[in-house]
Amino acid sequence: MMIKTVLGEMKAEHLGVTLPHEHICCYSEYAYRMAGTAYLDKSALTQTAIGYLKELNKQYGLTTFVDCTPINIGRDVELLKRISEQSGINIICSAGFYYTDEPVLYHITEDRLFRYIVFDAQAVNAGIIKCAVEQETISRFQEKLLRACAKAHLHLGLPIVMHSNALNRNALNALEILFSEGVKPNAVTVGHLSDTDDLEYVKSIASYGCYIGLDRLLANQSEEYISKKAKSIMELCRAGYQDQILLSHDALFFNGFEVEPKICERPRYSYCFDHILPKVPKALSNKLMVQNPMRMLACQ
Ligand SMILES: [Zn+2]
Known part of the structure; x- marks a missing residue:
């Protein structure tokens, strides 16, 4: 099975230690065009990212x-290529859309949107299709995006990674839409489930066979938070979902949507290695950081 990266294709079994939901940066393309380096210094960002990714490789074996940045919140594939080339870390980029509705998307038909996603995915060699639902009720606009992403997945065979809001439990409705298009559960990651302590909800999603993204681990050093997260991983394993758990941080070097956007030297990408993995059995670490992301990316 071959996996698409920004630099080409590689064998799934060579992916190694993988962070399955992170961002190099998210930003507004038009703010960048307006203010340039006063908003985002891409060469400084590139150097920072290369340095820290190399360090993560050395310390934790990250490869x-x-x-998971889609095009409408600042995916810059040339930037990702430079960082991948010079850090030696494989970077997999996203096609698809974030949930923010923009004028250009209002009147576009589902079919045209599908064709645009396919065209874009092929142009940048995307390895995943991102979609996103935030509100409790899924609007017709959101539904159009979900259906277009589902069709693009069926056409391209790329996995779907879905941003969801675990607090209003909206993933269940979104999944119903994806499944109605013929998407198989093992092709979908439901993201941001680490935002909730409601394990029954997480299990209800896992019971479909989807990947469950505990992918927003915070940089919280408190023993209480760490042991709660480790315990929920163990409980999900006991319930039989050990092959579906994905750990990540949803962290970034630059968030252009903050009040004072600035480059972060050391985003919390190492948190799960430092704090969560030491709390779970050693054999499980390999499953969580290597095997599960590999199968997710291969839609298996
Ligand atoms: Zn994200």
């Missing part, structure tokens, strides 16, 4: 980084 693959899945960048």
Whole structure:
């Protein structure tokens, strides 16, 4: 099975230690065009990212980084290529869309949107299709995006990674839409489930066979948070979902949507290695950081 990265294709079994939901940066393309380096210094960002990714490789054996930034929140594939080339870390980039509705998307038909996603995915060699639902009720606009992403997945065979809001439990409705298009559960990661302590909800999603993204681990050093997260991983394993758990941080070097956007030297990408993995059995670490992301990326 071959996996698409920003630099080409590679064998799934060579992906190694993988962070399955992170970002190099998210930003507004028009703010960048307006203010240039006063908003985002891409060469400084590139150097910072190369340095820290190399360090993560040395310290934790990190070899693959899945960048879940879709095009409408600042995916810059040339930037990702430079960082991948010079850091030696495989970077997988996203096609698809974030949930923010923009004028250009209002009147576009589902079919045209599908064709645009396919065209874009092929142009940048995307390895995943990102979609996103935030509100509790899924609007007709959101539904159009979900259906277009589902069709693009069926056409391209790339996995779907879905941003969801675990607090209003909206993934269940979104999954119903994806499944109605013929998407198989093992092709879908439901993201941001680490935002909730409601394990029954997480299990209800796992019971479909989807990947469950505990992918927003915070940089919280408190013993209480760490043991709660480790315990929920163990409980999900006991319930039989050990092959579906994905750990990541949803962290970034630059978030252009903050009040004072600035480059972060050391985003929390190492948190799960430092704090969570030491709390779980050693054999499980390999499953969580190597095997599960590999199968997710291969839609298996
Ligand atoms: Zn994200």
